[in-house]
Amino acid sequence: VDFLPVERVLQIGSAKGVARLLQRAGRSGHAPGRTSRVTLVPTHSLELLEAAAARRAVLARRIEARRSPARPLDVLVQHLVTVALGGGFVPDDLLAEVRGAHAYRDLAPAHWQWCLDFVRRGGPSLTAYPEYRRVAPDEAGVWRVPDARLARRHRMSIGTIVSDASMTVRYWGKGAAATVLGTVEESFIARLSRGDCFLFGGRLLELVRVHEMTAYVRRATAGRAAVPRWNGGKMPLSSELADAMRLELDDAESGCFESPEMQRLQPLLALQARWSALPVAGRLLAETLRSREGHHLFLYPFAGRQVHLGIASLLAWRVGRGSAATFSMAVNDYGLELLSPQPVDWGALLADAPGAARLFGADDLLGDLVASLNAAELAQRRFREIARVSGLVFQGFPGAGKSARQLQASSGLFYQVFRQHDPQNLLLGQAEEEVLRQELEVDRLAAALARLRADSLVVRFLARPSPFAFPLLIERLREKLSTEKLRDRIERMLRDLERAADAPPPVRRRRRGGDVPAVATPAAAAK
Template sequence: MADSNNFAKQWFSARQWVPFAFQKKVWAAVKRGESGLLHASTGAGKTYAVWFAALNRFARAAPAKPLTPPKSRKPASAPLTVLWITPMRALAADTARALDAPLAELDIPWNVGLRTGDTSSSERARQGRRLPSALVTTPESLTLLLTRADAKAQMSNLRMLVVDEWHELIGNKRGVQLQLALARLRKWNPQLIVWGISATLGNQAHAQDVLLPQGGGASVQGNVIKDLQVDTLLPPSIERFPWAGHIGLRMLPAVVAEVDSSASCLIFTNTRAQSEIWYQALLEARPDWAGLIALHHGSLARGVRDWVERSLKEGTLKAVVCTSSLDLGVDFLPVERVLQIGSVKGIARLMQRAGRSGHAPGRPSRVTLVPTHSLELVEAAAAKAAVAARLIEPRESPHCPLDVLVQHLVSMALAGGFRPDELLDEVRSTWAYRDLSEAQWRWALAFVHHGGDSLTAYPDYQRVEPDADGVWKVPSARLARRHRMSIGTIVSDASIQLKYWRKGGGGQSLGSVEEGFIARLKPGDGFLFGGRLLELVRVENMVAYVKRTSGKKAAVPRWNGGRMPLSSELAHAVVAQLDAARQGQFTGPEMQAIKPLLEVQQAWSALPGTHTLLAETLKSREGWHLFLYPFAGRQVHLGLASLLAWRISQQQPLTFSIAVNDYGFELLSATAVDWASLLKAGLFDEDHLLEDILASLNAGELALRRFREIARISGLVFGGYPGAQKSTRQVQASSGLFFEVFKQYDANNLLLTQAQEEVLRQELDIQRLEQTLSDMRALTLDVHAIQRATPFAFPLLVERFRESLSSEKLADRIARMVKDLEAAVVKGTK
């Protein structure tokens, strides 16, 4: 073994670099054989800290070459020693390049390989014969490796596992899948060293407990504080009656000027549709930028994304309009600054995106916030304050998802088989399943053995069975092949491939869009994708064939997941800014700019405060309105609005329309409501919360939506083989059929229970809802009877109109309403 820090010293000295203290701590901890968690700012040198720790401990320099080398084959590189887990394919390729860089210079006989969904079949075959010394892979690909019968032999020399961007995995089922894989690797090698790397974690202790459930381990904090510069691009004028849903294009001239003054920048949007629109708008504003600006999002073809990432690294692009596809740690050193279009909704996400600029130790990172409507100026001011205070959102691991467990049982049955008692101990060693009950375990075994109580007659659900020695294995090669193709716990929105139309087939692939979007188009319709105006030619076998067109009115593909809720940390920071404004303090350019709006809000009603809960009541031609502003985020407000509407309707027979946004919600009744008498403490009680929430919502439909994902993960439904994929409608129909069968004939099926729990935990965020109710009871209710919509109420009215009006009619109605409201401001009336 090399001397302590030998390789690190050589590499750093050759570049005249001085290691940071946190890097030395990681090197020392790994030398002692310790696992741990490294938390440090983006671009501070985390990768080198952990990679050189591995090289120092496990690598040896190649022996000196003889003067007359024998005519023999090049000696084989070291066997698989380090697994490097990454959450994204794009990050995997970049990481592999970074890990490979020092090996030749330091004469280390290691090789670095990639194993992701993009890995070619020839490379997979090569790895099947011999894995590289260090393998960069994803949780799904690692699980696939573990399903091989020879997996234990292939991993016999594994000494260290690194989980990069741990904060991106800890809070979802992919992270649970990784926990299970880690449990298997630890069983084979109890001395395995495991390190997590993260830049934005609000609950580091929990993150370390999940990664290292056996306890102990080093916690290394990078004390190099990254200089994060957050500023705001102020709009030319302030709308006193803003409404959500803007793309923000009125800020286009200002954004063009900022891009023009930068050598290289990233322009982040929150949705793929928004990125398409902004990319096209920038090109129309500056045609001379063709070839200098690019588009990057997850639905574009792999080749396009690779070209964009390579061009960014080489510094040949002036700007890239992107989504979360470039959030994570790809190293784009030439990028000077980041622009964020619209509210980023969370502090961790903002810091992550800011870190894409100045991605090197000692270089500042700069992010400029571009508000798409006036109220986002308050969010911008709040975000600046929260970033300065490092108020980062926590990430919590899912608890006992049985669909992932069911998938894991089949995977382990493929990997040479398992004995139930031994595997139970292994599964319980993970944080997610630490309190898995005997009843849940027996149910999971029965489910993979014969499909549970309702599927025993169907051979496809008899996936695992014990042999004569009591080892549970997959009995069928067909079922084994089907399971391997289904491994993966992130179920993406059902997508359809886009290809250029060419007679005879085989046209160039452009990427993918949601099948539901294509289903609304007919041949000849135009739409925008990848910055191109395309025309749909035909749809065949889950492929939409298109051709270039011009002059058509373009639809924009809509991908799910665009409505991110405001995080608790950012919401609290927003209320703090409003509370200061309530007391006449408008600190910073953002709050100064939005002062005219807030003054109207205060004159016509009031501003929310840290100790008050603002409620507004209004009688209009539509009926009796209640506007309530808990500032708890869209998801919680949907649950709260439904809950209050249901509780009120239990006291008197009323029907409500509901509208929600991140700041509050509206209840509207067509019949008279005495809001003053109804808004009392009991309305916000947490008693019987679970029963009331389930009664107040179409919980069955929400549970069915969650069950579709659960059915895919647990192997109940199969998406089809390559070239014969099932359509979204087929998959949904199959999921719905299972849902109804279980409800009728297998009501105790634990996957049904899981679907309901996920609705409460993920769709409605029941814990945050409960906390919000508790917070609301502690606040002083500040009720104002208003004569017309206030600046805070107006966006909620628009949200409701959006559901029933076309975009043209909506725009006309908004224009009329704004004109009337502005006239009232000028007159000085309330």
């Protein structure tokens, strides 16, 4: 959208990032000397906090950095063929030009030579196939595309735009039994391993297998762990906006509510402080709750959905290694929930310094993360986009493009061939690195874990869900109930919470040594 008459942009819901909000605001007042205006329309109460934090970050010029990719070799391979089509190139001259781009400023000679070999003969495993001999030097030493057919195919693939695909969810079976249930984000299914369960369309399903772009499932037994699916995972809360939110909560803790948004949010934050505590900077707030569903743990790292999914999976994996336990997970941009039907003394686990260090520690972080999130499957699916950009997979002619299923089948074949016969293929390494840096955000996850280790722990045993915990419960219920039942359930839960909020504070009992809260233990909180 780039129209001069646009006077104001309405941002429905949070933009989840400061730079993203400014970019969208810039679509109004699009002329020299004109003012850009944006109005944020929150979709729930806590987005008032995000709105106040966004204003604070903009005024402080705390804007997210635009980080350049690190040596994307698939793009370089495509560029080599493109330049060869445009008159050819001399390798030494082109290398100096390529290193002038920030992303390739430290491109190693070995990586450059590998790319030249890849476009010339397809690398060690594809030498026998003429269609991968895309560029060759002529008698003058200039590298050109020698085949007109390969040149036409490449021109139709220049500037490839990749995006996340959807996967079909189908019952495992034959004939009429193999019913299609719907579609789900590929990035979600790729994180699951065979036997994992998830909620979909009100059904608890167990993943049987994944073939190309279809996830085969069967009904799971009641009480099994469930991971709710979620959409929009490509825009998690940014670190800059999260930091500004914690500063707003710091001000709220000290009784400062300057902005209109924080003034409207004051009653909710007062209730959070009354029932639990505010998750301010320097404080790791852990809330535990016992319910008919089991034992809940709520944490609030304020690190975005993807990082919270990684932390939740990591904690479940590490706790499960010490004792048999089954967990369901729910995440949003503010925090995460772990639910276990078996008793888990989260207060004791987190209060024990060596135990907490093991849970949030950086030791073998990559190994535990890869094991808990099925990173091998993620890498194979990431490789599909790399294969498209690098020209390994032809996407089809205009009007007859290949489907995502066909592209996945073709790229999956290359992935397996390279793994078996060319394990040092640099495109494989790129796929694994992009999964860690982009899909799992391992750098941001490691920073979040380091901050959690440094924060002072505050454990609260809840008698009922706190205002910050309530959205996490709804996140999990969203897939468990139909729309009508979910609305009724939420309204009933809200009525119960509002009655509890209007009730007087709990009576404090006198004990030797001073006052203690009426709810001080998990057992008392469950009553």
